[in-house]
Amino acid sequence: MSVQPTYSGRRTGVRVVVAGDRGTGKSSLIVALATETFADNLPPVLPPTTLPADLYPDGIPVTVIDTSSSMESSMKRSEELKRADAVMLTYACDQPMTLSRISSYWLPELRRLEVNVPVILVGCKLDLRDEHDPMNMEAVMTPIMQRYREIETCIECSAATFLQVPDAFYYAQKAVLHPTLPLFDQETQSLQPRCVSALRRIFTLCDHDMDGALNDQELNGFQVKCFNAPLQPEEIIGVQRVVQEKLPEGVNENGLTLDGFLFLHALFIEKGRLETTWAVMRKFGYEDDLKLRDDFLTLPFKAAPDQSVELTTEALEFLRGIFRLHDTDNDGAVRPTELDMLFATAPESPWSEIPYLDAAERTALGDLTLNGFLSEWALMTLIDPKKSMANLIYIGYRGDPASALHLTRRRKVDRKKQKTERNVFNCFVFGPKNAGKSAIINSFIERPFSKSGTTTTGERWAVNAVDEIGGNKKTLVLREIPEDEVKKLLSKKNSLAACDVAVFVYDSSDERSWKRSKELLAEVARKGDESEDYLVPCLLIAAKDDLDPYPMAVRDSLGISQELGIEAPIRVSMKQSNLNNVFGRIVHAAKHPHLSIPETETRKNRKKYRQLFNRSLTFVSVGTAAAVVGLVAYRAYAARKSASA
Incomplete structure (x- = not known):
């Protein structure tokens, strides 16, 4: 369904901070990656190392920061960790105690410092591990990863033999550019709610005939938009076959259904191909938090403090149509479940908290009337025009955003x-x-x-x-x-x-x-x-x-x-x-x-002053006019006198 994508987000670099116990191989790991050589005599802490942009497929340079594990350097290390985009925690494969320290000290320390970034666990010195004491990595790491969800992946490598060294840093870069957490819940092994909402919106935008399925032409249009390459007929058949084998309702006579579309992306993620789903998200304007980027939501005007923003007639007509579409029983009101479906393509319902919660008229059963629905939109547009425009786009408004909002006169x-x-x-x-x-x-x-x-x-x-x-x-x-x-x-x-x-x-x-x-x-x-x-x-x-x-x-x-x-x-x-x-x-x-x-007295005095000032201007104007008339008369008299002489 896709070709190898390149990063299409807005990051210009990735900052990876390497931390871990002394002697675990941090500096040797960095030098091996940068020079493809193994060095013995290294300084205690390396200077920042920038890897070339073309080292990895996404074309984004990586800056690697080495840190000291000494107590004297704890403040400096903490500062670097707080500035990290990703953290690599190292342990030595030939020193089991350093692995224990990962969960007993380093991971709790990151939480204490509130470092909320992806973590890569890297086992160094793999070539020195005792062959007679093999470790079941999955058995050891699974409990740690279940406790610390911030761990993105685990990998073991050797700087001396250059085994999997580039892979370790690639995973770190990938965790930043194509993060797992916004898309997928590892605990439940399912797509995150916001991910489902975003994919639902993308599916709806691509389903041009609105029949609930992507036919071959629509699927190809999606593929070209996201990856600049069409699918061959046999590839489309292959995609549908894969989906149908695992999820029969994922394909019907019209093509790939929403369930099938969601299944495909869950499959990509499970197979480690997060960059595919992220390429789709970013092509449709989503940031890492799965909300639309600011450049998609630029207001077409700048309001003065005493101006307000309202919805245009075009936007109101669109909202009335959306309301009727979701008012399935045609009773003039939408039930809470119907309202949830209306906002199913948005990151969340925009009216689930103050000031929108309970701000509009509802029926005795708690349903939202059309009047209440439009009133809530009017309120949101008044106090947060950008949020209003974003939610219009989320629920399917396809017109120019500038045509949806009107700036009132001062x-x-x-x-x-x-x-x-x-x-x-x-x-x-x-x-x-x-x-x-x-x-x-x-x-x-x-x-x-x-x-x-x-x-x-x-x-x-x-x-x-x-x-x-x-x-x-x-x-x-x-x-x-x-x-x-x-x-x-x-x-x-x-x-x-x-x-x-x-x-x-x-x-x-x-x-x-x-x-x-x-x-x-x-x-x-x-x-x-x-x-x-x-x-x-x-x-x-x-x-x-x-x-x-x-x-x-x-x-x-x-x-x-x-x-x-x-x-x-x-x-x-x-x-x-x-x-x-x-x-x-x-x-x-x-x-x-x-x-x-x-x-007030201030206003009354101000009015009196203006009246006096206006009278003065009137007096001056009359006096000036009289002087001008006099001057003209005098000049005429002088001219006649000169002519008669």
């Missing part, structure tokens, strides 16, 4: 034009503890009101579509800012740049809650005063309206609203399901970014 321009073209609004939800923020957020994504009174800790996100007057929909993102995180948030330079509107929730029955919410509003307003680029519309929300109100809060909040020139507090009760169109009013404030901005 918010300061929207404010000047007194309107916005955005479809997704980011709302920061401030408020003291127990003010009712969580109840509002739960209501937003159709979660029932809880009477338990429990409070949430940490930041939380929620996203949903909101109906506008006129029948249009906008997507609103609520980001709950914990009270004890406000100071940290506002200490950042552009902390409010991503905020389309800020709301301040308080318990209308509690004096402290109102006072603290008022303080938070003042802090946010002052932050906006630092730069007019980041002024934010603000709204007050009086929660728990079913309780007896705190009288001073009612009067004070109305006064504060009038003083700052913002809307009067929106009174809501989640317990009584009295929402007072709060989410629509938040969207309305975000749509009109020039309104609802607190008129």
